[in-house]
Amino acid sequence: xxxxxxxxxxxxxxxxxxxxxxxxxxxxxxxxxxxxxxxxxxxxxxxxxxxxxxxxxxxxxxxxxxxxxxxxxxxxxxxxxxxxxxxxxxxxxxxxxxxxxxxxxxxxxxxxxxxxxxxxxxxxxxxxxxxxxxxxxxxxxxxxxxxxxxxxxxxxxxxxxxxxxxxxxxxxxxxxxxxxxxxxxxxxxxxxxxxxxxxxxxxxxxxxxxxxxxxxxxxxxxxxxxxxxxxxxxxxxxxxxxxxxxxxxxxxxxxxxxxxxxxxxxxxxxxxxxxxxxxxxxxxxxxxxxxxxxxxxxxxxxxxxxxxxxxxxxxxxxxxxxxxxxxxxxxxxxxxxxxxxxxxxxxxxxxxxxxxxxx
Amino acid sequence: xxxxxxxxxxxxxxxxxxxxxxxxxxxxxxxxxxxxxxxxxxxxxxxxxxxxxxxxxxxxxxxxxxxxxxxxxxxxxxxxxxxxxxxxxxxxxxxxxxxxxxxxxxxxxxxxxxxxxxxxxxxxxxxxxxxxxxxxxxxxxxxxxxxxxxxxxxxxxxxxxxxxxxxxxxxxxxxxxxxxxxxxxxxxxxxxxxxxxxxxxxxxxxxxxxxxxxxxxxxxxxxxxxxxxxxxxxxxxxxxxx
Numbered sequence: 001x002x003x004x005x006x007x008x009x010x011x012x013x014x015x016x017x018x019x020x021x022x023x024x025x026x027x028x029x030x031x032x033x034x035x036x037x038x039x040x041x042x043x044x045x046x047x048x049x050x051x052x053x054x055x056x057x058x059x060x061x062x063x064x065x066x067x068x069x070x071x072x073x074x075x076x077x078x079x080x081x082x083x084x085x086x087x088x089x090x091x092x093x094x095x096x097x098x099x100x101x102x103x104x105x106x107x108x109x110x111x112x113x114x115x116x117x118x119x120x121x122x123x124x125x126x127x128x129x130x131x132x133x134x135x136x137x138x139x140x141x142x143x144x145x146x147x148x149x150x151x152x153x154x155x156x157x158x159x160x161x162x163x164x165x166x167x168x169x170x171x172x173x174x175x176x177x178x179x180x181x182x183x184x185x186x187x188x189x190x191x192x193x194x195x196x197x198x199x200x201x202x203x204x205x206x207x208x209x210x211x212x213x214x215x216x217x218x219x220x221x222x223x224x225x226x227x228x229x230x231x232x233x234x235x236x237x238x239x240x241x242x243x244x245x246x247x248x249x250x251x252x253x254x255x256x257x258x259x260x261x262x263x264x265x266x267x268x269x270x271x272x273x274x275x276x277x278x279x280x281x282x283x284x285x286x287x288x289x290x291x292x293x294x295x296x297x298x299x300x301x302x303x304x305x306x307x308x309x310x311x312x313x314x315x316x317x318x319x320x321x322x323x324x325x326x327x328x329x330x331x332x333x334x335x336x337x338x339x340x341x342x343x344x345x346x347x348x349x350x351x352x353x354x355x356x357x358x359x
Numbered sequence: 360x361x362x363x364x365x366x367x368x369x370x371x372x373x374x375x376x377x378x379x380x381x382x383x384x385x386x387x388x389x390x391x392x393x394x395x396x397x398x399x400x401x402x403x404x405x406x407x408x409x410x411x412x413x414x415x416x417x418x419x420x421x422x423x424x425x426x427x428x429x430x431x432x433x434x435x436x437x438x439x440x441x442x443x444x445x446x447x448x449x450x451x452x453x454x455x456x457x458x459x460x461x462x463x464x465x466x467x468x469x470x471x472x473x474x475x476x477x478x479x480x481x482x483x484x485x486x487x488x489x490x491x492x493x494x495x496x497x498x499x500x501x502x503x504x505x506x507x508x509x510x511x512x513x514x515x516x517x518x519x520x521x522x523x524x525x526x527x528x529x530x531x532x533x534x535x536x537x538x539x540x541x542x543x544x545x546x547x548x549x550x551x552x553x554x555x556x557x558x559x560x561x562x563x564x565x566x567x568x569x570x571x572x573x574x575x576x577x578x579x580x581x582x583x584x585x586x587x588x589x590x591x592x593x594x595x596x597x598x599x600x601x
Contacts, residue, residue, distance in 0.1 A: 050478045076481040089479035093497035093578050102493075103483040132578045152483045 002028060002188030004156060008046055008056035008066070012039065015212040019043045022217070023205065029182055029189045030217065031199040033235055034209035040192040041086075043209070044158045047190065048083045049076035060156055082149035082157045086164055088141050090133035096120070096144050097129040103148035119151035123181075138166050139174055146181060157182070159191045163198065175202065196237050200224060208232040226265060230353040233274040239318040241351065244273035252350055258313025259291050263348035270350035275343055277306070277320040282333045283342025291341045293317060295334060298326070309339055317341060360550070363530055364538040365557060367446055371521075371534065372514035375453040379510045382454075383461030384503065391469050409459035413519025416455055420524050424451065446532050449525040453514035461510040468502025469495070504572050512565045516558070535561075 003024050010017045017039040023030050032040040045051040047058055049065065052073060058066040060081070065074050090099050100119050104112040120126060123143040133141055142162065149157060162178065163171045179202055182189050193199050199206055199220060206223050208215040210231035218228075227233040233241060242256035246267045253260045254273045261273065283290045293309035296316055305326040307319040319341060321329075333339060390401050408416055424431045424442040431442045442448060472495055480490040496503070518536040525532040527541050535558055542551035 045478075048478075048482050050482070076478070077484045077486065079482070080484075081482060083479065083482045085475050085479060087473070087475060089473070089475040091476060091480070091494050091498075093494070093500075102480065102485065105484065134578060148483065 002026065002156065003059075003061055004030075004047075004188060004190070005057070005059040006043070006047060008043070008053035008058060010039075010042060010046060010051070010053045010055075012042065012212070015039075017042055017212040019207075019209065019214040021207045021214060023188055025188075025204060027183070027186065027188060028205060029191055029203045031203035031206040031220070032190060032192045032209055032214075033194065033196065033199050033206050033223075034231075035194055035235070038209045039212045040194075040209055041160055044083065044160055044190065044192055047156075048081050048158055049074060049079050050083070080153075080155045082152060082154035084142075084145055084149060084157065084159045084162055086160045086162070088133075088145040090141060090145055090148075092133050095130050095132055096125055096136070096147075099133070099144055100125075100147045100151050104151040105153050115151045115153070116147075119147040122150060123147035139170050142166075142174055143177070146178070150181075150185070155187045157185060157187065157189045159189065161192055161194070163195075178202070194235075196224075196235060208235055210235070226349060227274070228352060230272050230274075230351045233272075233349060233351050237276070238274040238349070239277040239320075240275040242273050242313070242315060244270055244350070246270055246350075250345070252348060254313070256313050256315035257291060257311040257317065259311065261289050261291075261343065261348045262345040263350055264345045265348070265350055267350035269352055271353045272351040274349040274351050275317070275347060277318045279347040280317075280319045280321075280341045280343055282329055283340050285340050287340075287342055289343050289345060289348070291317065291343070293339050293341055295337045295339050307339070309341060360553060361529075364533045364535050364554070367449075367532070368515055368534040368536070371446070371449045371453055371517075372511050374447075375450050375457060375514045376507060376511040378450075378454050379458050379461045379514075380503075380507050383458060383465050383506060383510070387462055387465035387469055391466060405462050406459045408455050409463070413456060413517070413521075414523060417452060417520035417523030420452060420455065420520060424448070424524065443524055444526050444528075444532065446525065449517070449521040449532065449534060452520035452524045453517045456517055456520055457510040457513040460513055461506040464502050464506030464509065465499070468499035468506075471502075472499055501572065505569065508565060508569045508572065512562065512569075515561060515565070 003022070005022045007020045008017070019039065021030070032043060034040050042051060046053045047065070053066060053068065055068045056066075057064065057068065060079070064070070064072050065079050066072060091102060094102060097116065097120065100116040101112060104116040104119070106112040106115055120129060123146055125140070125143055125147055128136065128140060133144065136144060163174060166174060175198065182202070191199070191203055203220055205217050206220050207217045208223070208229070208231055215229050215232055223232055223236050227236050227238070230241065242254040244252045244254045247253040247260050250262055250264065250267070251260055252263055252267050252270060252273050285292055291311055293311055296308045296310045299306040299308070300323075304320050305323050307321070307326065309317045309319060311317055386405060390398055390405070393401060421443065422428060426432065426435060426441055426443065434440055434442050442451065476494050476498065477490050480494055481487070516536060518540065521534060522537050522540070527533055527537045533541070535554055539551050539554045539558065542548075542554065
């Protein structure tokens with residue numbers, strides 16, 4: 001059972017980081033998701049004790065790691081938090097075995113050796129014990145760094161963009177391996193990423209960070225099905241957003257698109273509306289939630305066609321569909337460039353711009 | 360041929376290299392961690408002997424260490440030893456002159472050290488001392504050894520400050536470099552040439568040693584070509600659009 005309670009502030013050169021989340025699930029994998037430079041990695045460093053927050057507290061399984069008011073600041077050595085660095089930070093002067101032994105916990109030499117051997121076996125590094133990090137492939141290096149962390153038997157593992165240094169195929173393999181490792185790891189994990197797909201596949205819960213502010217933690221499913229904030233919608237891959245306001249029960253007036261749309265989601269306090277590019281249908285002008293558009297341009301992408309459509313409000317909508325389907329629609333539904341896009345009320349997402357509220 | 364000058368030079372260079380090695384590493388660490396302003400000031404002060412003419416260093420040392428000067432008088436009173444015109448005066452001179460070479464190379468090595476390695480060691484529960492001796496020093500080994508070799512070479516060839524602080528007394532303060540000068544000045548060209556050749560031989564050995572250090576550049580690099588680093592991922596934000 002892990003519980004991690006983080007509520008910290010830290011002044012950075014161009015903004016102040018304010019991050020707050022609590023995890024409570026056993027073996028929970030929490031993602032900190034946000035664009036580059038939003039303060040995700042700094043948050044991890046504060047949890048590990050490498051950086052010192054300016055205020056707040058960090059509590060792990062009831063152990064206070066940091067408390068600004070009480071003047072508690074445990075050194076990294078006593079936090080029992082494993083940190084997988086983006087560059088893996090393997091000691092170049094030591095062999096694989098030396099690296100894992102350097103991490104191994106235990107009071108006697110035999111115990112440390114046993115733990116290291118176990119971690120090496122677990123991460124399938126047998127036969128590579130005598131190699132130096134420079135003689136390992138990227139994947140082996142990551143497994144070595146992971147073995148070193150597991151040998152130190154931490155209560156919590158922090159992963160800082162673990163796949164950013166790898167190419168597509170290897171990345172996928174390592175992702176599957178890491179999923180297995182994290183499933184067996186008894187403690188919790190905090191995973192920093194700017195890749196929503198990775199987060200969707202690997203994590204249980206997610207905390208979106210944008211411009212130094214964290215959104216409330218939610219499940220990964222919630223983030224993708226009904227993000228509540230503008231930042232969450234954008235980072236979860238929503239391609240269409242418009243400024244909007246509530247215009248009655250279940251109605252959103254979307255200013256940039258020049259239409260009023262019906263939604264089944266609660267729209268109190270909404271400042272924006274979001275629609276995912278895959279969720280449109282082609283409808284009739286008189287139908288519900290119909291947006292009469294002019295086709296602005298059609299872009300042929302790798303596996304789909306992207307249609308950019310001009311709305312009555314002037315802004316463009318992005319509509320993505322299968323290539324075959326567009327070939328069919330182009331003949332039947334588009335007349336003199338006119339195309340009516342329709343959207344189900346459950347897919348119109350009312351959003352709050354957290355930054356504008358000045359939390 | 361009397362070999363005393365060579366033994367004296369080697370003794371002086373060896374002692375001053377040991378002192379400069381420890382002092383240089385320590386001060387390089389201190390300066391690397393110091394706040395910006397302190398760092399700038401310390402860096403200038405510690406590097407100054409590198410750009411000052413050795414005669415100026417010698418003059419300043421005499422001002423400090425002379426028998427009637429504060430430090431010199433104190434050493435005489437407290438320990439009954441003189442600090443100038445004895446063989447170990449040259450050690451003081453070579454320490455000052457060769458220190459910046461050690462200090463600057465060590466600082467350069469420490470500054471290019473990847474601090475995430477130290478952070479990793481600490482999150483794994485390792486003490487700061489362990490991290491320094493087992494990770495940081497081995498990773499910076501090349502720069503540190505290079506600095507020590509340079510400092511040794513500089514100490515061995517020191518002339519200006521040494522001749523002012525220790526003078527030239529055959530059999531007591533004579534070093535290779537002061538002997539060459541003295542022999543040439545007194546017209547003993549043949550013997551001067553012999554010492555020049557000795558000096559050339561020593562310098563060549565030092566430079567070869569230096570190059571050997573630089574060739575042994577890393578740990579386990581021989582097999583590196585087998586596993587070229589993977590290219591960075593271009594599709595950083597993923598493909599699945601919603």
